[in-house]
Amino acid sequence: MSRIILEARDVRYRYPGGVHAIRGISFHVRRGEKVALVGPNGAGKSTLLLMFNGMLRPDAGTLLFDNQPLRYDAASLRELRRRVGFVFQHPDRQIIAPTVYQDVAFGPVNLGFGTDRVRQVVRDALRNVGLAGFERRPPHQLSAGEKKRVAIAGVLAMDPDLLVLDEPTSSLDPAGSEDTMELLEELHQAGKTIIISTHDVELAYPWADRAILLRQGEILQEDIPEVAFGDPDLVRRARLSVPVLLELYQELARRGLPLPEKRPKTALDMIHLIDQAFSRGARTGTCGTIHVCDVDSTGPEALSRWLSSRDGLWIGAMGTRAKQRAAEEQIAVDFTYGVIDKCLLRALGGESSLILTAGGMVQRVEVRVSAFAEEWGTPIPVEEVKGP
Amino acid sequence: MDHGYLENVAQENGLVNVSPYVKLAVGLGAILLSLVSPNWITPLFLTLTLGGAILLLARIDPGLYARLLLAPLSFAVFSVTAVILVTGGGEVFWAWQPVPGVALSVTSRSVLQGMLVFSRMLGGMSALFFIALTTPLTELFMVMRQCRFPTTLLNLAMMVYRSIFILADQVDQVMSAQRMRLGYSSPREAVQSFGMLCGAAFIASWEAGEDLLRAMDARCYAGRFAMLSESQPVEAGPLAAATAYLLVGSGLLLATLPGALSWGGV
Numbered sequence: 001m002s003r004i005i006l007e008a009r010d011v012r013y014r015y016p017g018g019v020h021a022i023r024g025i026s027f028h029v030r031r032g033e034k035v036a037l038v039g040p041n042g043a044g045k046s047t048l049l050l051m052f053n054g055m056l057r058p059d060a061g062t063l064l065f066d067n068q069p070l071r072y073d074a075a076s077l078r079e080l081r082r083r084v085g086f087v088f089q090h091p092d093r094q095i096i097a098p099t100v101y102q103d104v105a106f107g108p109v110n111l112g113f114g115t116d117r118v119r120q121v122v123r124d125a126l127r128n129v130g131l132a133g134f135e136r137r138p139p140h141q142l143s144a145g146e147k148k149r150v151a152i153a154g155v156l157a158m159d160p161d162l163l164v165l166d167e168p169t170s171s172l173d174p175a176g177s178e179d180t181m182e183l184l185e186e187l188h189q190a191g192k193t194i195i196i197s198t199h200d201v202e203l204a205y206p207w208a209d210r211a212i213l214l215r216q217g218e219i220l221q222e223d224i225p226e227v228a229f230g231d232p233d234l235v236r237r238a239r240l241s242v243p244v245l246l247e248l249y250q251e252l253a254r255r256g257l258p259l260p261e262k263r264p265k266t267a268l269d270m271i272h273l274i275d276q277a278f279s280r281g282a283r284t285g286t287c288g289t290i291h292v293c294d295v296d297s298t299g300p301e302a303l304s305r306w307l308s309s310r311d312g313l314w315i316g317a318m319g320t321r322a323k324q325r326a327a328e329e330q331i332a333v334d335f336t337y338g339v340i341d342k343c344l345l346r347a348l349g350g351e352s353s354l355i356l357t358a359g360g361m362v363q364r365v366e367v368r369v370s371a372f373a374e375e376w377g378t379p380i381p382v383e384e385v386k387g388p
Numbered sequence: 389m390d391h392g393y394l395e396n397v398a399q400e401n402g403l404v405n406v407s408p409y410v411k412l413a414v415g416l417g418a419i420l421l422s423l424v425s426p427n428w429i430t431p432l433f434l435t436l437t438l439g440g441a442i443l444l445l446a447r448i449d450p451g452l453y454a455r456l457l458l459a460p461l462s463f464a465v466f467s468v469t470a471v472i473l474v475t476g477g478g479e480v481f482w483a484w485q486p487v488p489g490v491a492l493s494v495t496s497r498s499v500l501q502g503m504l505v506f507s508r509m510l511g512g513m514s515a516l517f518f519i520a521l522t523t524p525l526t527e528l529f530m531v532m533r534q535c536r537f538p539t540t541l542l543n544l545a546m547m548v549y550r551s552i553f554i555l556a557d558q559v560d561q562v563m564s565a566q567r568m569r570l571g572y573s574s575p576r577e578a579v580q581s582f583g584m585l586c587g588a589a590f591i592a593s594w595e596a597g598e599d600l601l602r603a604m605d606a607r608c609y610a611g612r613f614a615m616l617s618e619s620q621p622v623e624a625g626p627l628a629a630a631t632a633y634l635l636v637g638s639g640l641l642l643a644t645l646p647g648a649l650s651w652g653g654v
Contacts, residue, residue, distance in 0.1 A: 053606060078608050086606045093599040094606075097614065098549045099526045105614030107607040118614065136616065138399060138526055140553035154607065 002031040004067065005162055005193050006052060006084075011061035013047055013217075021047040022058070023217040029195060031161075034188055036204035036225070037197040039214030040239035045166070045197035046089070048214070052164050052195070053084040065162075082111060085155030089167040091147035092139075100126070100142075100150050101135035107158040125157040128190075129183060130320025145176030152183065163187060165196045169203060178337035181207060186319050189360050205229055205243040206265045213238045226263040245270055252277065262375060268341040272348065272376050287378065288352040290343050292365045293385040295325040296358045304329065306385055307354075314346050314353035318365075322356040331356070340368045347380045354385070393553075394456075398524040402447040407622040408527040410630045414438075415519035417634040421641060422511030428503045430641040431511030437633070438514040446522045456517060464509045472502035525549055530616050543613040551596055558592045559585065 006029040013022040021044045029035050037045045050056040051063055054070055054077045063070045065080060088094040097103035104125050108118045126132050129149040139147060148168070155163065168184065169177035181203065188194055198204050204211055204225065211228040213220040215238045221228050226246065229235060235242050242250075245264050253259050257277045264270040291313075293303060307313075316339035317326045326333045333356075335342040343353040355365055366382055373379040398404070403411065418438060422431040442448050477497035484492045529549075532542055562585055566572065571581035 055602065055606060078610070081606055081608050088603065088606075092554050093596075094603045096547065096550060096600060096603055096607075098529060098546045099616055101616050102546070102614045106604075106609075109612045109614040110608045110610040112610075112612075136526065138395075138524070138553075139550065141396065141399060158607065 004028045005031045007064040009062045011051065011058045011063060013056060013058050021217050025219055027212060027219060027222055029193060031193055033193055034207060034209045035195045036208035036211045037214055038199065038201060038204050038211050038240060040199055043214040044217040045214055049164050049166050049197055053081050053086045082158050083160050084162045084164060085158060085160030087151050087155050087165040089170055091151040094151045095139045095147060098138055100137050100139065103139065103150060104153045104157050107154060111158065121157045125153040128156055129153045130324060145172055145179060148172060148180055162193045167198055168196050169200065182337055189364055201229055201240050201243050266341045268345050271345060286350045287380050288347040288350050289381045289383055290347055290369060291354040291383050291385050292362055293354060293356050294358060294362050295322050295356050298385060300329055314343060314351060316343055316353060316355045318355055318357040319361050321358040326356055340365055344372055344380060394520055395525060397448060398521055401522050403445055403522040405620055406626045407620045408523050408531050409622055410626045411523045412519060414630045414633060415515045418515035419512050421637045422508045425641050427644055428507035429644045430637060431507035433640055434637060435510040435514045438518045442518055442521055448521050460513050464506060468502045468506045471505050472498045475501050533615050546613060547600065554596060555593055559589050562588045
């Protein structure tokens, strides 16, 4: 178990108007975890989040960051806010400056970085969120999804350990939501601890390592998502709904089908589970191959040569850099989100696929595929595309 | 999202990648030439060429430019008419004295004077539009910083710039909501609705201000504001073109000086 990064001990908060927003909450978050605070409107999610970087100070109880109780003097708050990046629900309320560059540079400049270092961190942050080349654009000309990315980049530029996002996908269209969640996945892979608040159970269920259900300022349940969202009674009390996949699983189980203990988190899991339940799992030698290409180390020529030698491949682009590359080289991409799972689904159907991705995400493909093989007993070959 | 703000037009104009210094030099140079020119030839030349640059180089929509010109033009026509009627000298073409002590006349000198004022106005306006349509404020902020504009004012200006678009959006929404419910159907309704709109705008801007403070706090605000890392570089081509243009303008001004004298220019 890794170290605890954030801990709340019986935290209470009351708004000046007298409303008890938080009524004694205790929990902890470990380094590298993905935690979703889930609850209906007015459950106290945003209030709780605002305490993590010292924007609100609890009336009672203690918050600890990195095992140190929060201190509320100016210098400590500065350090805390550098290490806890807070992304507001509405990007328009977070973006301050007249251009994208100036906004992302806002934090670093105030932390006293030199000009060159500011330029460097801004470039990296914009590259990480897939907005390279947007430096001079004024924020009011960006789409909602792009603004969200600017807001995230502005926080990333300070290189925080913990990212706190309030309703990261509200006001985004479905594709924008998927993009944002993919981005969070990338950041998680890069070692960030992430806490989000949401009332979208479908979003939190497959994403989170742990879900904390809130209701009227109290924790109703805290567990892995399969359990936290699995109790219809609790879910109803929290004014949420059971994720569709979980409900399907429960209904199938009620009909007496022999189902594995492990609940499905994705469409892929569900299909596999149905295949097995109806004894169609005995498939030998018919699985397709998943090819993985690291776009950072594969040149355009090698990639197009490789592609031209193969037909009927499903192509997925995972991560912002891969999507940019695919757009630049006019590669027709079939999947842009949930890429590994969709390719696994195709592989189960005997079809091969190519995943374009970059950096540490290459390993993620291998890890996910081997985890899948272990869970469901179906090994699927993964091959790396190599070329200068 | 696009409200047809001039700023948005400027952000996407064809000269956006030219250094703001070059564009400012052309604009300010043209204003200066228009002002010092003793006859109407140079300002007219500047009007036509800057208009051409706005339409062809910056690729601004001609319809938009025409509409922009129309507002100050109507004003110009009125004031120039007044100038022509009130000033005198030279050959008298027409005169009228409606009441004792007030004389209106059209004379050769007053016509020349009127033409000069009119063409100066056109020249100056074209130069201002050239700057406004080709140089977005985001670039001007940087120029201001480099020209040692007071930091506090500049930071304020940048925050105001950012907030304008958010507030305008909100005002827009409130106004549509009012219109949809017939908020402006009678003068009485309109006054009431407008009052509510102002109230809503005030509350919205108050909240926006608080949000801004929070957002700045959350990112360690310590009194500093980042600037764009570098302005568009001054490139040889545009610089040469701008210099040549201003030289031609000055040359024209000098060349028409004696002519202007013989035409009785002021």
